Amino acid sequence: RDERAETMKRRVEIERAKETALADLARLEPARALNERWRDIDDWLTKRAEISKAKRACDGALAAAFADIDRGDATLADFNARDAQDRAACEKLAAQIADRDGALVALDEPAALARADDLARAVELIDALRRCARTFDEADVAAAAAHQDIARYAQDEAAVRQKLEALRSERARQAAQSAEAERFGELADAAADPHALRLRAALNEDAPCPVCGAREHPFVETHDAASALIAALRARRDESRRTLSRLDEEAVSLSARAAQAQALHDDASRRAAQAQAARGCAEAEYASLLSADCARDMARELAPPTSILSASPRLQALTKELATARDGVTQTLLAARRLREERDRLRAERDAVRLALDARQEERAALAASLEAARETRARAEAEGAGLIERLESLDRSLAPYLQLCDLSAADLDRDAASARRRLETAGAHYREALARSDEVAANLAAIGLKAERVAAEADSACAREAEAKGDHEARARSITEARDARARLLEGEATAAHRSRIEARHRAAMAARDEARQRLAEAQQSKTACETRHAHCASAAEGAAARAEKARSAFAMALAGAGFDEATAAPLLATSREEQAELRRAVEAAEAGRAAAEAAVRERQKDFDDAQAVAPAGVPREILAAQEKEIAGRLDELSVRLGALRERGAKDDEVRERATALGEELERAHTNAKLWGEINEAIGSASGDKFRRFAQAATLQHLVALANQRLALLAPRYALERSGEAGALGLQIIDRDLGDERRSTRSLSGGERFLASLALALALAGLEGRDSFVDTLFIDEGFGALDSATLDVVIDALETLQGQGRRVGVISHVGSLQQRIATKICVERRGGGISVVRLRAPGYA
Structure with a gap:
């Protein structure tokens, strides 16, 4: 019944919609032409848009052509002005270049260069002559000093040799006296011999002497006089020995002085010879320099002295004159260089201006061609624009009736062609939509009539099924009520799902508590085992510590007894910190090391002193030893230099030997490579190889x-x-x-x-x-x-x-x-x- 009512309601709504669609279609009837001829209108609009676009492009090209023409005319005017300026600049630069050329000609740079070369050669010659003159003067001074030293050392040597001869005569006389004193001394020694004394005591008067056979014995009764004579003879012998020793020492000293004077005399002679040779070489080199071409070509006012004697002052003056002349020539060359650089710069500027003129000439020709092209473009654009305007006017006449339907004009198309096109297209689309809606409503109205008849038949059949379903529903409702009463008596009315969830939650909590208790029991047992182990270790360590403490007390008591300390005396020492103990220990070690070093130094110096006493000649004066030490030191320096040179030569020889070895290896590889290529050459080739x-x-x-x-x-x-x-x-x-x-x-x-x-x-x-x-x-x-x-x-x-x-x-x-x-x-x-x-x-x- 409801569907039947709904269907009837829907039919009434569709009939009203049909009336509305017919009214809209009647209102949009003027737009039928837009719908029917839309393809032609669309084609006209597309062509008009293309022509409008071409017209705008043509207008742009025409404006660009006018702008190019105006810009080209301005550029030509600028070119003419700049050409006039550049021509004036070229004339000015040419005049400046001519001035610089004239100044360069006036400076005569080639002559200045030749003059500079001559002066440079003259300076080199004068410098060489000054070196020769300086060498000659120094050799002259050295020769004079050497001759003075020769005379002085000859006098010293003659005086020393005269003293030495006198000393030798004195020693010969003293040697004769010393021989006699030695004989008397030997007799005195023989007389003072214990055996002789016993023989003298056994002599009797009128009895012959068992030694000499004499019967007179004068010293038997005068024992004191004999002793005094023996002592006098011995004293004379000792005095004679001391005198001879003194004379020998003086002879040695005089001999050393004579040798030194001779060496100094020889050195002075050598220096005199060297100075004389240097003078000769300097004089020969001076003469050779004067005979050179550059010396003969020098001006008379700059000519050097022909003799090397006293030439240094004149050469020094020439050096100053040449320096002044070179400064003048250098200034001239610098001025010429500046003029040449300025002339080159002016030429470069002139060339740049000429290049700019040539470049503008080429640009002017290109500009004239572009202006001609722009004028042709302007003419073509004007002709093309006129044709496009005619085509637009023709299209506007065709579109005018359709534009009026939407209150549009050609000006609207020019302002916004897309918007006008959308308005025209929208008007035609609205008519098409209204026509489609009218057709759709008519079809829907026919369909809803058929559906109304089908729904009426289905409604009668549904009433019969409804009565049967009501009986089944009442029976099922009674069964559900009985089942609900039986369920309410189970689990005290608690829902099954809630009861199951509550029991499962309690079971999970009990299992978790059991697992946690087991884990705590295992951890407690592990802690107990660890504590027992540590207790056993601690007990063992305590026993060991007690034993070590007892042993340490015994060792401490023995150490105190051995050191002679008691506990009261050792307590302050034990109270010192480890840092203080380490500092004291370092101080003691340093003192011991210093004492050992001092003892070693004393032993070393004593050994040196003993060695020096063993090798040093007795009685040699300090001056002679110092001279010998200086001579030995000089020889040691020479030997050190020779040793260093030999070591350097040995190192170079080693390096050369290594390079020779490397070259030998490289040569061997080259030979192998050459042999290989030779074999290839023999294997690959013609009959001649x-x-x-x-x-x-x-x-x-x-x-x-x-x-x-x-x-x-x-x-x-x-x-x-x-x-x-x-x-x-x-x-x-x-x-x-x-x-x-x-x-x-x-x-x-x-x-x-x-x-x-x-x-x-x-x-x-x-x-x-x-x-x-x-x-x-x-x-x-x-x-x-x-x-x-x-x-x-x-x-x-x-x-x-x-x-x-x-x-x-x-x-x-x-x-x-x-x-x-x-x-x-x-x-x-x-x-x-x-x-x-x-x-x-x-x-x-x-």
């Missing part, structure tokens, strides 16, 4: 020719090098590009062309490096005289490029123009007499 060698040489030559052609393209673009002959040949020939790449022999080249080709090969060879080689130095000997100035500039540029790559380039030439092109030069100048001087000329080097 040179095919492999020539192949390697040909490959290297091919690479060298490729590198040389790169250099020759800069030096002489007309020519190129290539290998001549058949494959494997090692000859070279020239390709002449000016003659249609004609092949020519290298002998057909001129001297300058041959030099350029050789230079290209040399530069290529400098770049043809191996793995373990780097050609860092290149010397070029002669060949520049055959080049003109332009080619010479190209060659020097190539050499400077090679120098910039980390190589040194040396040019050996007599061409004078190279002096102006190469800054750093090494000049070899002849001085006469087989003497030459090497001088370095470089910027900033005097």
Whole structure:
């Protein structure tokens, strides 16, 4: 019944919706044309948007053309003004360059350079002459001093030898007296002998002496007189001995002085000879320097003295004059250098201005072409804009009826074409939607009529099923009521799920408590076992400590008894800290070490003293010993120097020996490698055995020719090098590009062309490096005289490029123009007499 009522209600709503849709369709009837012709309208709108876009682009191009024309006209005016300024600047710079050229001509820089060279040679000559004169004067002074020393030492030696002769005469006389005193002393010793005394006591009067047979015995009765005579004879002998010893010592001293005087005399003679030789050498060198070319070419006012005697004052004055002259020439050269640099700077500025003029001329031509293109672009844009305007007006006439339906115009399309297009499209879409809704409502109304009939039939069948379902429902309700009453009497009315949850929670809590109690019991048993173990260990340690304490008390009592201390005396000592004990122990050890060192030093000095007494001659004066010590020290120094030189030579010999060993090993490896390549050469080749060698040489030559052609393209673009002959040949020939790449022999080249080709090969060879080689130095000997100035500039540029790559380039030439092109030069100048001087000329080097 409800569905039937709902269906009827739905049918009424659909009929109202149909009426509304028909009303909307009638209201939107004017938009039918938009819906029916929307494809044409859309095509017209698309074309109009494209034409409008083209019209805007055309307007932009026209505006850009006008802007380019205006900008080009302004640029041309600026170019004309700047050209006028640059021409005036060129004229001004030309006048300034002419002024600098005139100033350079007035300064005469070549003459100043020649003057500077002459002055430099003169300074070198004067310096050499001053050194000779200084050497001559010093040798003269040394010779005079040596001659004075010779005279003084000769006098000293004569006086010493005279004293020595007198001393020797005195010693001879004293020696004769000493011999007599020795004889009397021996007689006195014999008389004083105990056996002689016993014989004298046994003598009787008138009885012969058992020694001499005499019957008179004068000393038997005068015993005291005999003793006095013996003592006198002995004293005379001792005095004679002392006198001889003193005379010997004086003779030794005088001999030493005589030897010293002789040595000093010989040294003075040697110094005199050396001074005389130095004077001769200085005088000869002075004369040789005066005979040199530079000395003969010097001006008369700067000419050095012809004699070396008293030449130093004049040479010193010449040195000052030359220094003044060199300062003047240096100022002239500096002024010339500044003028040349300023002239070069002005030329560079003039060239830059000329380049700017040429560049603007090219820019003016390009600007004129761009202005012409801009005018053509403006004409094309104006014509294209007129055509586009006509097409827009035609499209606007076609769109006008449809635009009016939405209150739109062509101006709205120009302002916002997308918005106008959306409005037109929305109006057509609204009509289409209203038409679709009308059709949909009619279809729904037909469907709902069929559904109403089906629902009425189903309602009758549902009433019968409803009565049967009510009977079943009442029976099931009674069964549910009975089951609920039976369940309420179980578990005191508690729900089954709640009862089960409560019992499971109590069981889990009991299990957790049991596990925790077991864990605590195990931990307690472990703690008990550990405590028992520690107790046993502590008891054992206590027994051991008591035994050690008792032993320590006994040892302490014995130590006190051995040291003679009691406990009261030892208590303060035991109370000292470990740091204080360590400090006291270090002080005692230091004192003992100092005492041991002092005893060792005393023993060493005593040993030195004993050795010195053993070897030192007795009675030698301290002065002679000092002289001998000085001489020995000098010899020791000489021996030390010789020993050091020998050690250094030995070290060098060891180093050379090691290098020789290394070279021998390397040579052995090279021999092995050469043998291997020799075997390869023997195994691979032609019947003559040179095919492999020539192949390697040909490959290297091919690479060298490729590198040389790169250099020759800069030096002489007309020519190129290539290998001549058949494959494997090692000859070279020239390709002449000016003659249609004609092949020519290298002998057909001129001297300058041959030099350029050789230079290209040399530069290529400098770049043809191996793995373990780097050609860092290149010397070029002669060949520049055959080049003109332009080619010479190209060659020097190539050499400077090679120098910039980390190589040194040396040019050996007599061409004078190279002096102006190469800054750093090494000049070899002849001085006469087989003497030459090497001088370095470089910027900033005097």
